[in-house]
Amino acid sequence: MTPRIGPRTIRRVTPIDLRSDTVTRPTPAMREAMARAEVGDDVYGEDPTVRALEERVAGLLGKEDALFVPSGTQANQIALMLHCQAGDAAFAGEHAHFGLYEAGAAGAFVGAQIHSLGVPLPGPDELRARLFPDLFYYPRPRLVALENTHNHGGGLVYPQERAEALAELAREKGLAVHLDGARLWNAHVASGTPLPKLAAVADTVSVCFSKGLGAPVGSAVAFERARRPDALRYRRRMGGALRQAGILAAAALHALDHHLGELAADHRRARRLAEGLAGLGADPAKTETNIVVFEHPDAAAFVARAAEREVRISAMGPRVVRLTTHRDLDDEAIEAAIERLVGLDP
Numbered sequence: 001m002t003p004r005i006g007p008r009t010i011r012r013v014t015p016i017d018l019r020s021d022t023v024t025r026p027t028p029a030m031r032e033a034m035a036r037a038e039v040g041d042d043v044y045g046e047d048p049t050v051r052a053l054e055e056r057v058a059g060l061l062g063k064e065d066a067l068f069v070p071s072g073t074q075a076n077q078i079a080l081m082l083h084c085q086a087g088d089a090a091f092a093g094e095h096a097h098f099g100l101y102e103a104g105a106a107g108a109f110v111g112a113q114i115h116s117l118g119v120p121l122p123g124p125d126e127l128r129a130r131l132f133p134d135l136f137y138y139p140r141p142r143l144v145a146l147e148n149t150h151n152h153g154g155g156l157v158y159p160q161e162r163a164e165a166l167a168e169l170a171r172e173k174g175l176a177v178h179l180d181g182a183r184l185w186n187a188h189v190a191s192g193t194p195l196p197k198l199a200a201v202a203d204t205v206s207v208c209f210s211k212g213l214g215a216p217v218g219s220a221v222a223f224e225r226a227r228r229p230d231a232l233r234y235r236r237r238m239g240g241a242l243r244q245a246g247i248l249a250a251a252a253l254h255a256l257d258h259h260l261g262e263l264a265a266d267h268r269r270a271r272r273l274a275e276g277l278a279g280l281g282a283d284p285a286k287t288e289t290n291i292v293v294f295e296h297p298d299a300a301a302f303v304a305r306a307a308e309r310e311v312r313i314s315a316m317g318p319r320v321v322r323l324t325t326h327r328d329l330d331d332e333a334i335e336a337a338i339e340r341l342v343g344l345d346p
């Protein structure tokens, strides 16, 4: 579609941004909640809104405590620091955010090695096949990290029994378990599994407020109360200790109050998108939450052609295309995206 040029006005085609659920803007009501927030210096532990958010998140996840941090990456890396020292090994699913999308933080800051378990959503068999014994010539096996939902895998919800079986084996072998739950809210809404049950597989859990929930900034990492002093130190070390962060925590609290249940609409729209793009290889049956992925021989070229039609999408590696629905896109936008993309043959 090219812009229609009239005698007095230029009508532009509205861009549709399906690159990520991080592109949402705070709503007027959220901005009001931010403006009203009571704040203090959180480095001194004096921001009541940050503390309220941490208690809220810990309660929602059934954990003893939680810490507010600027990003999901930092939440994951603090968790890694809580479990691993330099030279230790952490096992994670294939294409885990932990290992692939955090700019090498595990190596740069922690000195831990990430070992892939070969598939995005590993079970006990995958861990059994790759786990090495705690002998002096191996890295020390310390951690298993799960990702729910799985980002690269297309927003797949971790089958609960599989996650539980993996965690059970990990504990049997003396390993800690971390859950990267940047989109755990989506897993909860899509599966109906209570959040504490989803979180119970892990010792530490990270969650994001700036994805589908629509807050502008922020994540949290949950843990046992006794780990708080360590977590505070690691956050400080990473540069994540903030001052009057209550204005950000207020946005996250507002999102938990008002946006959590609305994720179901994002999931419905993602399925509709997959249905509409079935001809390109999208599969509604494999679209469990708000992410649609399909294979394309030249993902970058497809992304570029979609952009020419004002649909912004992303490539996950050379042959996977990803479209993500979010609360700033309504039914009409999804139908328009389908219309613009259907003509783009593979």
Ligand SMILES: *Cc1c(COP(=O)(O)O)cnc(C)c1O
Residues within 6 Å of the ligand: 070, 071, 072, 073, 074, 076, 097, 098, 147, 149, 150, 151, 180, 182, 183, 208, 219
């Ligand atoms: C987005 C995401 C994160 C955190 O990303 P930030 O951009 O650092 O907030 C962590 N894990 C997964 C699986 C994600 O999708």
